Amino acid sequence: xxxxxxxIGLGLxxxxxxxxxxxxxxxxHLVCVDLNPKVCEKGKALGIVDQATTSFSxxxxxxxxxxxxxxxxxxxxVASAIADCVKEGAIITDVGSVKGSVVRDLQEHLxxxxxxxxxxxxxxxxxxxxxAGFAELFRxxxxxxxxxxxxxxxxxxxxxxxxxxxxxxxxxxxxxRHDLVLGITSxxxxxxxxxxxxxxxxxxxxxxxxxxxxxxxxxxxxxxxAASDPVMWRDVFxxxxxxxxxxxxxxxxxxxALQKAIRKGDGDYLYGVFTRTREIRRKIVELGPxxxxxxxxxxKD
Amino acid sequence: xxxxxxxIGLGLxxxxxxxxxxxxxxxxHLVCVDLNPKVCEKGKALGIVDQATTSFSxxxxxxxxxxxxxxxxxxxxVASAIADCVKEGAIITDVGSVKGSVVRDLQEHLxxxxxxxxxxxxxxxxxxxxxAGFAELFRxxxxxxxxxxxxxxxxxxxxxxxxxxxxxxxxxxxxxRHDLVLGITSxxxxxxxxxxxxxxxxxxxxxxxxxxxxxxxxxxxxxxxAASDPVMWRDVFxxxxxxxxxxxxxxxxxxxALQKAIRKGDGDYLYGVFTRTREIRRKIVELGPxxxxxxxxxxKD
Numbered sequence: 268x269x270x271x272x273x274x275i276g277l278g279l280x281x282x283x284x285x286x287x288x289x290x291x292x293x294x295x296h297l298v299c300v301d302l303n304p305k306v307c308e309k310g311k312a313l314g315i316v317d318q319a320t321t322s323f324s325x326x327x328x329x330x331x332x333x334x335x336x337x338x339x340x341x342x343x344x345v346a347s348a349i350a351d352c353v354k355e356g357a358i359i360t361d362v363g364s365v366k367g368s369v370v371r372d373l374q375e376h377l378x379x380x381x382x383x384x385x386x387x388x389x390x391x392x393x394x395x396x397x398x399a400g401f402a403e404l405f406r407x408x409x410x411x412x413x414x415x416x417x418x419x420x421x422x423x424x425x426x427x428x429x430x431x432x433x434x435x436x437x438x439x440x441x442x443x444r445h446d447l448v449l450g451i452t453s454x455x456x457x458x459x460x461x462x463x464x465x466x467x468x469x470x471x472x473x474x475x476x477x478x479x480x481x482x483x484x485x486x487x488x489x490x491x492x493a494a495s496d497p498v499m500w501r502d503v504f505x506x507x508x509x510x511x512x513x514x515x516x517x518x519x520x521x522x523x524a525l526q527k528a529i530r531k532g533d534g535d536y537l538y539g540v541f542t543r544t545r546e547i548r549r550k551i552v553e554l555g556p557x558x559x560x561x562x563x564x565x566x567k568d
Numbered sequence: 569x570x571x572x573x574x575x576i577g578l579g580l581x582x583x584x585x586x587x588x589x590x591x592x593x594x595x596x597h598l599v600c601v602d603l604n605p606k607v608c609e610k611g612k613a614l615g616i617v618d619q620a621t622t623s624f625s626x627x628x629x630x631x632x633x634x635x636x637x638x639x640x641x642x643x644x645x646v647a648s649a650i651a652d653c654v655k656e657g658a659i660i661t662d663v664g665s666v667k668g669s670v671v672r673d674l675q676e677h678l679x680x681x682x683x684x685x686x687x688x689x690x691x692x693x694x695x696x697x698x699x700a701g702f703a704e705l706f707r708x709x710x711x712x713x714x715x716x717x718x719x720x721x722x723x724x725x726x727x728x729x730x731x732x733x734x735x736x737x738x739x740x741x742x743x744x745r746h747d748l749v750l751g752i753t754s755x756x757x758x759x760x761x762x763x764x765x766x767x768x769x770x771x772x773x774x775x776x777x778x779x780x781x782x783x784x785x786x787x788x789x790x791x792x793x794a795a796s797d798p799v800m801w802r803d804v805f806x807x808x809x810x811x812x813x814x815x816x817x818x819x820x821x822x823x824x825a826l827q828k829a830i831r832k833g834d835g836d837y838l839y840g841v842f843t844r845t846r847e848i849r850r851k852i853v854e855l856g857p858x859x860x861x862x863x864x865x866x867x868k869d
Contacts, residue, residue, distance in 0.1 A: 340835075389785045393849070409782060438781075448778045449785060451768055456786035458830075459760055462823045464845040467752055469818070477749045479851050480739075481710060484690045484750060485757035487852060488789050494849035497842035504830045504838055515827055517770070519820070522763045526816055529759075529805045534641075537805055541798035544765040548694070548795035550780050551788060 268293040268428060273330040275300045275345060277310045277319070278496075279391065280362045281336030282400030285315040287433045290402055300326035309397045324352040332425070335361035335369075340502030342369050346376035355380040358422045362388055364449060364499070366413045366442035368506035374415075382422035385413045385442060387449070388435060393494040406434035411449075413442035450510035454503055455518060458511065460492035461500070569594040569729060574631040576601045576646060578611045578620070579797075580692065581663045582637030583701030586616040588734045591703055601627035610698045625653040633726070636662035636670075641803030643670050647677035656681040659723045663689055665750060665800070667714045667743035669807035675716075683723035686714045686743060688750070689736060694795040707735035712750075714743035751811035755804055756819060759812065761793035762801070 272294035274281045281299065288294050298318040299310050307319035320326050327333050327349045337345055342363065353359070359381050363369045366385050373383050390408040392399065410430040414423045427437045440448075467478050467486065478486065504511055528536040573595035575582045582600065589595050599619040602608050608620035621627050628634050628650045638646055643664065654660070660682050664670045667686050674684050691709040693700065711731040715724045728738045741749075768779050768787065779787065805812055829837040 389782055408784065411782070444778075448775065448782060451771070451775075452779050452782045452787040453785035455764060455767075456790055458826060459764065459823070460786075461842055461845050462826055463756060463760065463819055464848055465841050466756075466815070466819045466822045468844055468848055469822070470752070474749065474752075475848075477745075478753050479848065479855065481690055481712070481749060481753045482852050483709065484754035485761075485793060486753040488793070489757055490845070490849040490852050492786060492789070493842075493845040495842075497839050497846070500842050501835050501838040505833055505835055508830055508833070511830060512827065514767070515823075515830075518764055518767045519823070519827075521767045521770070522760070522816075522820070525759060525763055526813065526820075529809055529812060529816075532806055532809070534802050534806055537802040538798050540766050541762055541794075541796075541801050543769055544762050544791070544794040545798070547765055547769055547776075547780065548791040551783050551791050554780065 268425070268432070269295070269331045271296045271298070271330045272332045272334065273298050273300060273326045274316070274334045274336055275323070275326065275349075276335065276337035276341075277301045277306050277316070277397045278336060279395050279399045279404075280388065281334070282310065282313070282315060282397040283390075283402065283404040284334060284336065284362075284400075284433065285310070286400060286402040287405070288429075289315055289317075291432055293429065293432055294332075298326050298330070306397055313397060315397070315400075323348045327352045327357075329354055330357060332358045332360070332429070335359065335363070338499050338502045339363040339365045339368060339506045340498075343372040343376065346373050350376050350378060353377065353381050356382070358382045358384060358425060360384045360386045360412075360426045362386060364453065364503045365507040366411075366445045370413070370415065370442050382419050383415055384418055384422050384426045385415075386426060386430070387411045387413075387445065388430070389453075390435075391495070393491055395496045395499075403434070405430065408435050409438055410435040411438045411440050411445055413440055413445050446507050446510045447514075450507060450514045454507055454511050455514050457492055457495060457500055458504065458515065459518075460489040463489050464493035569726070569733070570596070570632045572597045572599065572631045573633045573635065574599050574601060574627045575617070575635045575637055576624070576627065576650075577636065577638035577642075578602045578607050578617070578698045579637060580696050580700045580705075581689065582635070583611065583614070583616055583698040584691075584703065584705040585635060585637065585663075585701075585734070586611070587701060587703040588706070589730075590616050590618075592733055594730065594733055595633075599627050599631070607698055614698060616698070616701075624649045628653045628658075630655055631658060633659045633661070633730070636660065636664070639800050639803045640664040640666050640669060640807045641799075643673040644677065647674050651677050651679060654679065654682050657683070659683045659685060659726060661685045661687045661727050663687060665754065665804045666808040667712075667746045671714070671716065671743050683720050684716055685719055685723050685727045686716075687727060687731070688712045688714075688746065689731070690754075691736075692796070694792055696797045696800075704735070706731065709736050710739055711736040712739045712741050712746055714741055714746050747808050747811045748815075751808060751815045755808055755812050756815050758793055758796060758801055759805065759816065760819075761790040764790050765794035
């Protein structure tokens with residue numbers, strides 16, 4: 268599929284992609300660039316890359332496809348580091364959870380003779396690092412691509428083909444739209460989960476141990492989300508600031524209304540909200556286990 | 569274990585208890601009271617009770633154990649309805665998610681010659697009704713009992729034995745403490761989940777369909793919580809008002825601080841919070857799948 272592929276950043280996503288590319292022979296040569304020499308060693312030891320280097324120029328030289336898998340906040344630095352070494356016509360894609368800032372950073376630094384295909388796989392776990400990756404991570408998951416108006420469609424097709432080979436389904440979307448939709452479905456839920464777990468963290472020790480003990484009553488699910496990679500999520504909020512603040516504003520309005528209803532003892536208002544919210548759940552369950560229409564869906568979770 | 573057991577309210581919890589009591593022959597006679605005749609018919613058709621009636625007096629007459637499984641908001645009405653029919657020395661327990669208001673309502677209406685053992689199984693699903701119940705619901709789950717200072721310890725032991733037979737583990741706690749701990753681990757997470765799903769529900773139709781489609785990125789877990797029984801949860805918030813408002817106040821303070829950090833671009837603050845929250849997750853994972861120490865725990869979720 269490609270002569271030489273370069274993955275920059277061998278974390279959960281990067282190493283899962285590497286496993287797919289190696290297992291299916293999608294690249295003549297697969298190299299990873301990671302600034303941490305221990306991660307490079309790990310990548311080689313795991314046998315998921317042909318070559319691992321801490322040098323951007325060595326990694327991206329002659330690569331047909333460069334996949335940026337480093338945190339969203341590093342895109343500007345990485346793009347300027349590789350700008351002079353990328354070959355003409357190379358395809359540059361990424362896996363960042365924010366697309367507007369990535370588009371801005373890549374366009375600012377990369378030469379016009381490369382094809383930029385920003386991307387975002389809706390996949391992840393609470394674990395990080397090259398050992399945490401696995402080939403099935405993208406199976407039946409969505410990958411959203413947000414190509415620019417000037418992007419060559421053949422480049423978009425090639426990136427789509429790579430993700431399809433990983434078992435993913437492709438959606439094409441405008442990057443602004445992506446940042447708003449994911450702001451609601453992903454960034455706000457993570458912010459809230461971090462916040463509620465932090466609230467619990469402030470409790471006195473005896474109370475905290477009881478909260479941990481009885482976490483199964485709802486809190487537990489929040490702690491899983493709030494154990495996600497701190498650097499990745501810091502960068503998400505710093506780089507999708509506008510959409511997150513806008514959605515957070517709507518959320519706090521709705522939460523204040525619920526708070527007022529509790530204080531006033533307005534059971535009808537509470538009942539009304541708690542009934543409406545069931546409808547969205549029904550639609551999600553209808554779509555199957557991963558929000559994908561699937562013939563073998565069970566309707567269970 | 570008991571001569572006659574009466575379950576009032578044959579929903580998810582009541583019917584799951586009935587299944588255990590029938591399967592293990594824990595009662596000479598098992599009767600359920602439900603004001604909905606269809607639910608009574610369903611209970612008999614499922615074969616999980618010996619008798620089903622819409623009459624409180626028929627149900628509780630001569631019962632050794634009466635288990636109140638109706639919503640927390642109905643406790644006052646139910647207690648006054650059964651007050652004149654309960655036999656001397658009968659044990660009254662419940663399964664409500666709030667304990668302070670239940671203690672108040674039961675003490676106000678019930679005669680002094682019954683033993684009150686308030687209880688709360690930390691178990692549930694997003695489904696409701698007698699068909700949704702299953703015997704394994706309480707296996708390896710905590711049941712918190714909040715007996716009064718004057719409760720006969722033999723009554724507490726009998727209720728504990730019933731729950732142990734269902735596979736649950738027992739914790740004894742003061743009811744005020746219960747309402748605060750569960751306010752954090754359960755009530756606040758539910759309120760937040762309802763709120764965020766309601767925020768999404770306010771979106772325009774095209775945006776809403778995309779939110780549903782890409783829900784796997786975090787939102788999906790919230791929708792499951794927000795599909796919980798609306799009557800039960802309305803009653804929880806109306807009856808644990810004080811603790812919920814107190815905890816909600818702390819949460820909104822912490823969320824405002826995160827909001828401010830995003831607006832100011834304070835990455836260090838965000839990173840600090842996102843790192844601290846991992847510690848609580850680590851402790852929960854150490855406790856095993858259901859927050860219980862277990863020799864065969866896998867550390868996975």
